[in-house]
Amino acid sequence: MSVPKYWRNIPQRYRLEAVKCIKCGKLFFPPRPVCNECRSQEFETVHLSDEGKIVTFTVLNSAPSKFSYQTPYPIAVIELSDSAKICAQITDCDIDKLYIGMPVKLQMRKLSTEGDAGIINYGYKAVPA
Numbered sequence: 001m002s003v004p005k006y007w008r009n010i011p012q013r014y015r016l017e018a019v020k021c022i023k024c025g026k027l028f029f030p031p032r033p034v035c036n037e038c039r040s041q042e043f044e045t046v047h048l049s050d051e052g053k054i055v056t057f058t059v060l061n062s063a064p065s066k067f068s069y070q071t072p073y074p075i076a077v078i079e080l081s082d083s084a085k086i087c088a089q090i091t092d093c094d095i096d097k098l099y100i101g102m103p104v105k106l107q108m109r110k111l112s113t114e115g116d117a118g119i120i121n122y123g124y125k126a127v128p129a
Contacts, residue, residue: 012121016050016106018084019043029084047075050078050106051129059095077122078106078126092127103129 018029023040029048034041057076058068060067068091074090074100088106104126111123 006073016124018046018048020046027082027084029086046082048086049081050086052078052086052104052106053124054090054098054100054104055079055085056100056104057090057098060114065108076104076126078104080106086124088124088126089126090127105129115128 016029017031018027019025019031020043021035021038021040022042022044024038026035026037026073026088027046027054028035028043031043035043047082055077057074059072059074061072063071074093074095075090078086078088078089080086084108090104105128106124106126108122109125111121111125113120
């Protein structure tokens, strides 16, 4: 299987899919095989909202070499409107205008390029709502 096809087969990466425990209702993102609350292994697939608010954030001034050209850039923990939390880079916003509680929307964006073939990896970034 090719690398792009492999990544497209990961639902939480491209479709914001989580799982919800059928027994106790706890939500997991990314999905997991066993509920840490009730130990159940029965889940239903849930599509998460792409809207939320910033719970906390930090600004990276020193980043891995693959992302060093982007520094400084903010990373935030975002609580989606259905209460799931996701970590994502904030983009299209001045760093000094970020604040806790700021409404954001997740958008599919280019994350990086890999290898000699220039394979593009996509994922979610947050933009001000």
